[in-house]
Amino acid sequence: MAAKASTLSGTVAGLARRGRRSRLSEDPIARFRRLFGRAQRAGVPQPDAMALATADSQGRVSARFVLLKQADDRGFVFYTDTRSRKGRELERNPSAAAVFYWYPLRVQVRIEGRVEPVSPAEADQYWTSRPRESQLGASVSRQSAQLSSREGLLTEFTAIQKRLRGRAVPRPGYWTGFRIVPDLIEFWTARAHRLHDRVLFFRAHGKWGKRLLYP
16 A cells, blocks of 8 residues: 555656646746756856847847846846947847857757836846946946047046945946847757757747747
8 A cells, every 4th residue: 555655656746747847848938947047057157148139220230248137027138238239229129139058958049029128126226236346347338439448448447446435336327227028939959960959939919839940
């Protein structure tokens, strides 16, 4: 009887695990967070680095790496100077694509969607969590503008250090966060013979659908 109870317990536990995996497989955000955790545990350098692509009003595309700061059901958040090239492009064309690649896992994640600014309260909260030197650096940088010399930048940095010594560094009005609200999320996993797994999640009528893609 005890053996049967033990078997039943194991079966129930197995079903529960399969149920959790099934839910994860149908929820792309949960799937992303699980993979992100695996990348962290695998020691992937800078697992939060994502290639971000934006486009101007003429459709000319530019890309760069930024750091993911939050991922939840609302979307994927990064922070920047709104006067930068990406900031200006997002103002005119609020759409973006992002890509993660975690080599030890042989996994790539692609994200596409519209972009919206985070709330001032969210930006303030993240700003206060940053190292003071990073706050000062953001305060003197005119991101993407032409720089006459690095010495001049360091002089400005030293000056603001002295000016704000012993005081909190206020968040500049031009520095804030953006959230990619995804309508497409694709998971790519390397397989033998280049027969890779590709699973595309797409948002329709507020719900996620899923389809497989050829490699």
